[in-house]
Amino acid sequence: MYKLIAQDGRAKSGEFHTVHGVIQTPVFMNVGTAAAIKGAVSTEDLKDIKTQVELSNTYHLHVRPGDKVIKQMGGLHKFMVWDKPILTDSGGFQVFSLAKLRQIKEEGVYFNSHVDGRKIFMGPEESMQIQSNLASTIAMAFDECPPSLESREYMQKSVDRTTRWLDRCIKEIDRLNKLEDTINPNQILFGINQGGTFEDIRIEHAKRISEFNLDGYAIGGLAVGESHSEMYRILDETVPHLPLEKPTYLMGVGTPENILESVDRGVDFFDCVYPTRNGRHGHAYTNKGKMNLFNAKYELDSKPIEVGCGCPACTLYSRAYIRHLLKAKEMLGMRLLVLHNLYFYNEMMEEIKDAIRAGEYTNYKKDKIERVSYKEGGS
RNA sequence: GUGGGUAUAGCGUAGUUGGUUAACGCGCCAGAUUGUGGUUCUGGAGACCGAGGGUUCGAAUCCCUCUAUCCACC
Numbered sequence: 001m002y003k004l005i006a007q008d009g010r011a012k013s014g015e016f017h018t019v020h021g022v023i024q025t026p027v028f029m030n031v032g033t034a035a036a037i038k039g040a041v042s043t044e045d046l047k048d049i050k051t052q053v054e055l056s057n058t059y060h061l062h063v064r065p066g067d068k069v070i071k072q073m074g075g076l077h078k079f080m081v082w083d084k085p086i087l088t089d090s091g092g093f094q095v096f097s098l099a100k101l102r103q104i105k106e107e108g109v110y111f112n113s114h115v116d117g118r119k120i121f122m123g124p125e126e127s128m129q130i131q132s133n134l135a136s137t138i139a140m141a142f143d144e145c146p147p148s149l150e151s152r153e154y155m156q157k158s159v160d161r162t163t164r165w166l167d168r169c170i171k172e173i174d175r176l177n178k179l180e181d182t183i184n185p186n187q188i189l190f191g192i193n194q195g196g197t198f199e200d201i202r203i204e205h206a207k208r209i210s211e212f213n214l215d216g217y218a219i220g221g222l223a224v225g226e227s228h229s230e231m232y233r234i235l236d237e238t239v240p241h242l243p244l245e246k247p248t249y250l251m252g253v254g255t256p257e258n259i260l261e262s263v264d265r266g267v268d269f270f271d272c273v274y275p276t277r278n279g280r281h282g283h284a285y286t287n288k289g290k291m292n293l294f295n296a297k298y299e300l301d302s303k304p305i306e307v308g309c310g311c312p313a314c315t316l317y318s319r320a321y322i323r324h325l326l327k328a329k330e331m332l333g334m335r336l337l338v339l340h341n342l343y344f345y346n347e348m349m350e351e352i353k354d355a356i357r358a359g360e361y362t363n364y365k366k367d368k369i370e371r372v373s374y375k376e377g378g379s
Numbered sequence: 380g381u382g383g384g385u386a387u388a389g390c391g392u393a394g395u396u397g398g399u400u401a402a403c404g405c406g407c408c409a410g411a412u413u414g415u416g417g418u419u420c421u422g423g424a425g426a427c428c429g430a431g432g433g434u435u436c437g438a439a440u441c442c443c444u445c446u447a448u449c450c451a452c453c
Contacts, residue, residue: 029414031414031415032415033414033415033416034415034417038415038417039417055414057414057415060415060416087414089414090414091414092414093414093415094414094416096414097414097415097416098416114416115416140414143414145414192414218414220414221414222413223413223414224413249414250414251413251414252413252414253413253414254413255413258413271413271414272413272414272415273412273413273414273415274412274413276415277412277413277415277417277419278412280417280418280419281411281412281418281419283412292409292410294408294409295408295409296407296408296409326418329418331418334417334418
């Protein structure tokens with residue numbers, strides 16, 4: 001399924017073949033939690049901004065509209081009219097991010113729905129069943145994502161439980177893929193490495209989950225409060241213990257700089273809310289740093305967000321107009337920024353892929369980091 | 380013309396029986412956000428309290444005059 005095309009140092013580029021098409025890596029998966037990219041972006045738009053993979057969320061879709069509704073509608077692909085790969089996150093992160101509303105036990109997690117407060121139980125089997133109903137291309141294992149400041153003792157307990165849960169996920173998805181009414185009988189499963197900032201726990205866990213011979217492996221529980229240098233240290237230590245000939249997915253990361261650094265450490269799948277959330281909040285990513293389109297200095301600026309950018313926003317609209325839309329709370333303002341940011345990320349991933357395949361990643365990375373972290377954005 | 384009310388930041392308001400650097404919302408100016416709870420969160424600037432005079436140790440608060448404005452009645 002995964003074909004390693006090139007390596008440049010530890011940076012790797014591959015082709016991941018799925019029933020919904022080929023993914024060229026490194027790739028940034030565009031986050032659409034509730035089966036939609038926030039900011040009024042349609043799946044039609046995604047074609048214009050080079051989206052390869054859309055990411056949705058098991059927990060959120062289970063709560064609303066319900067995974068059984070989506071199954072009856074023919075699965076997530078049909079439902080949202082998107083025929084390329086979809087990855088569904090397992091709901092494990094919500095255990096962590098909705099921490100005030102949960103109880104973790106060996107069998108799984110008890111949530112209170114954030115929509116109507118009703119009690120929900122989700123364990124490895126439930127998560128797999130929901131993801132099978134959604135019929136995503138790639139399902140994620142149901143894990144626990146503990147805060148990085150947890151004690152070593154808790155972390156070890158949590159990671160051991162995540163391993164037992166992975167075993168149950170594998171058994172359940174194998175069972176589900178063989179059922180007659182399964183929409184995507186070829187659904188594949190990625191395992192998730194945990195261990196906080198304890199590198200020995202990380203390494204041991206990476207070795208253990210690698211033995212399961214899954215189609216891909218993710219690193220979770222990073223970018224949750226620890227410093228960048230700690231995150232990079234954990235990647236330095238952990239990634240070599242995950243299979244080189246499988247996708248390596250760093251969950252929830254990150255800034256353009258985070259991505260460039262993580263690629264250099266062997267990661268080739270990413271996702272992050274930054275381009276969408278920051279877009280909704282008026283921030284644009286450019287090769288001259290980050291811009292805040294709310295700023296007064298753009299009031300009479302007739303240039304596009306980024307001169308030379310081929311995104312749907314930059315090919316037509318001025319900074320002044322987008323600033324006005326944002327100030328007036330017109331939805332189009334958000335939409336244009338989200339389109340621009342996703343295009344920027346997707347294009348950067350393409351550049352990264354080309355650089356690795358050309359053996360020029362080191363120079364590319366150095367130059368790109370300098371550009372994206374330029375402070376006086378948008379001149 | 381007569382009677383009454385109101386004047387506090389760009390706008391709308393709060394300021395307790397007169398008491399140290401006059402508060403709040405919106406707006407304005409910035410900053411945050413890492414497997415998204417969809418207009419969020421955190422800061423900042425900005426008013427010598429309509430003008431002038433008086434009472435008082437001390438006035439946005441009390442008194443007088445003026446100005447502006449609103450309401451009612453002629």
